Amino acid sequence: MPIKAGPTPESLAEIKAAVLAMKVMDKDLRKVINDQTRTQGNELWRGLLQMNATTTMDMRMLVKGARVAAGNPPRLIAAASKRKALSGGMTPDLHGKTAEFGVKDREAVSTYTRKSRRGGSHTVKRRTRRGLPAYDPNGRVVYPAVADAMPRFISLWTQTIIRTVYDKFEGK
Numbered sequence: 001m002p003i004k005a006g007p008t009p010e011s012l013a014e015i016k017a018a019v020l021a022m023k024v025m026d027k028d029l030r031k032v033i034n035d036q037t038r039t040q041g042n043e044l045w046r047g048l049l050q051m052n053a054t055t056t057m058d059m060r061m062l063v064k065g066a067r068v069a070a071g072n073p074p075r076l077i078a079a080a081s082k083r084k085a086l087s088g089g090m091t092p093d094l095h096g097k098t099a100e101f102g103v104k105d106r107e108a109v110s111t112y113t114r115k116s117r118r119g120g121s122h123t124v125k126r127r128t129r130r131g132l133p134a135y136d137p138n139g140r141v142v143y144p145a146v147a148d149a150m151p152r153f154i155s156l157w158t159q160t161i162i163r164t165v166y167d168k169f170e171g172k
């Protein structure tokens with residue numbers, strides 16, 4: 001399933017208007033909007049990531065720690081942790097791309113030298129990529145989630161701004 005090509009001209013106009021509106025607002029109103037965006041956006045973003053994740057590796061590398069960073073405009077974040085997520089030492093910030101897109105040659109042989117228990121050394125050949133997913137140029141978890149999330153997220157963000165400004169003018 002190819003990823004759709006980006007936002008439409010209508011949604012770009014919405015985004016530009018929302019960004020400009022956020023720039024001219026007072027600090028307290030921006031804080032309320034950012035809090036609401038973060039709360040509602042996290043629920044949407046994490047739910048879509050979990051729906052697309054199929055393996056334990058996906059959950060640990062791409063879904064765990066996913067969040068919405070509020071701002072102008074807000075950002076969707078996944079695979080940003082620097083902690084080891086898997087027993088082999090893979091970390092999401094360094095190996096998130098591999099977890100998302102897979103590897104082209106899962107049968108590649110890695111050769112390295114190790115010390116034996118008796119003090120000698122010898123060469124070892126292993127296929128260390130077999131446990132990784134097969135290559136998918138369109139992404140497996142995050143990219144499909146972004147394709148689903150962006151129209152909904154843009155709409156959510158602009159509606160939150162409009163609703164919050166309206167409530168402020170009404171004195172709520």
